[in-house]
Amino acid sequence: MPPAATVTDRAAVVVDRATAALTRLRRARLLHPAGRSFAGEVTVWGVPGPPTGVPLLDDPAHFRATVRLSKGVPTPGGWPDVLGLAVRLHRDPDRPFDLLVSSSGAAPVLRNLPLPRRRFSGTYSTIMSFRAGRRRLFLAALADPESPDLGRSLAEVAAAARAAAPRLVLAVASAVGPWRPFGQVGIGDQLGAREDAELAFDPIGNLPPGLRAAGPLAWLREHTYPASQRVRGARVQSGGSMGVTV
Structure with a gap:
């Protein structure tokens, strides 16, 4: 029987090649190709109760941000889809923080499952769990009851951003605990189609x-995202104050 490392390496090659091939076929992002990107800002209040041990979540701060809302498949118009929210916190001159969340349920049993829905306002969770020391954490963006509704289509999302300043609440939870709000993300002016594509x-x-x-x-994201980005000629921002993309 081959060593586990060899099996993992071979699996990584297969995933890389399959991702590259599908990206070439689609001629766009493999995942969430249809979306709208916006300038934004993130305000961190800090986690209520016991700290997580992650300074970015625990300590009050304010960041410039880039926000992207998207449809996963994508389905037409306002049809149900796995909706996506990506938030980049520009932490100049440090490495940015890229938070990617998908439409999901708020309850513990549903927060690690992507769930199709029609409306862009709602619960988004990381699906993927994180480790902070010995703790297992999930991050989420939750609907703000005082925010304008984001609508059922990308066109309605863009219209909401033009008319007002929509917001989502950022929260953290354990695998079974309640969501603890620690900040908010505000959605501002829409970026151009070229900036969104890059x-x-x-x-x-x-x-x-x-x-x-x-x-x-x-592990899957570690191999699919770079392969898809390589094929479409996009490079990830890894630090510094170089704007939205590099």
């Missing part, structure tokens, strides 16, 4: 100190 996230490498990705989905 934007590339790294949900594995662009993590803050004290937080690391865990589980099989982390």
Whole structure:
């Protein structure tokens, strides 16, 4: 029987090649190709109750951000789809933090499952778990009851951003505990189509100190995202104040 490392290496090659081939066939992002990107800002209040041990979640701060809302398949118009939210916190001059969350349920049994829905306002969770020391954590973006609704289509999302300043609440939870709000993300002016196409996230490498990705989905993302980005000529921003994308 071949060593586990050899099997893992071979699996990585297969995933890399399959991702590259499918990206070439689609001529766009393999995952969530249809989306709208916006300038934004993130305000961190800090986690209520016991700290997580991750300074970015525990300590009050304010960041420039880039926000992307997207449809996974994508289905037409306002049809149900696995919706996506990507938030890049620009932590100049440090490495940015890329938070990627998908439409899901809020309850513990549903927060690690992607769930199709129609409306862009709702619960988004990381699906993939993180480790902070010995703790297992999930991150989420939750609907803000005082925010304008984001609608059922990407066109309605863009219209909401033009008319007002939509917001989502950022929260953290254990695998079974309640969500603990620690901040909010505000959605501002829409970016151009070229900026949206060039934007590339790294949900594995662009993590803050004290937080690391865990589980099989982390391994899968580690291999699919770089392969898809390589084929479409996008490069991930890894640090510094070089704007939205590099």
